[in-house]
Amino acid sequence: MTDQQLDLDAIQTRANAATPGPWCTDSWEIYQGTEYEPGLSMWIGETCRGTSSLEQDRADAAFVAAARTDVPALVAEVHRLRARVAELEEAGTYARSALAALCYDLEDPGSNALGALYEISRATTGVEAPRDDAALALAKHASEVLEHTADIADPEPPEASFFGDYGPQVADWLRRRATDARRTPAVLPSSGA
Structure with missing residues (x-):
């Protein structure tokens, strides 16, 4: 299920319009209150009897009665989690921007920093953020x-290439890929314009 x-x-509106909770059940009938009190508890409704078994009817009634408090609690939890995700996305996009600037400016940022940048970029994919x-x-x-791998594929003589006679062709292909990477870097879906 998507956010849309x-x-x-709408779920909260339906919950607010229902008879106030909590609800309880005595078997298959549902009443307002925490515990059924004969003659005092307001009757809410009942589940269908005899559909499969008495145990199933009781389980259905218990589910419906608990839904009166479960649904508002779940809606509140989804709101809380969405707010937390938004906070983490904001922190992630800030961290991505700061780490990207550092990695780009350093001659050798190191594989840990580049790996962290890659993971933060993946974690913030689809998040609206300023360009970084x-x-x-x-x-x-x-x-x-x-480029470094191309140099290894086509070493200076007298060293021999791991790729044998194909070393120069492999090196040429790798250098074209390096040029392509510099010319058109992958656009991260999370980067804004």
Whole structure:
């Protein structure tokens, strides 16, 4: 279910319009209150009897009675979690921006910093955020790795290439990929314009 399908306001409106809770059950009938009191508890409704078994009818009634307090609690929890996710997304986009600037500016930020930048970028995918240098920093690193690997694929004589006679072709292909990475860094979905 997506956020658009789960209309918390409509769910809360229906819950608010229902008879105030808590609700309880004596078997298959549902009453207002925490415990059924004959002649005093307000009758809410009942589940269908005889559908499969008495135990099933009682379980259905217990579920409906508990829903009166469970549903508002679940709506409140979803609101709390959504607010927390928004806080974490905001912190993540700030961290991504700061780490991207650091990684981009340093000659060798190190694999831990680049790995952290990659993970923060993944964690904030789809989050509206101001443009940052995460894609540029990761592309710069990818380009450098490809260039270094190309140098290994086509070493200076008298060293022999791991790729044998294909070393120069492999190196050429890797250098083209490095140029492509520098020219058109992957656009992170979480980066704004």
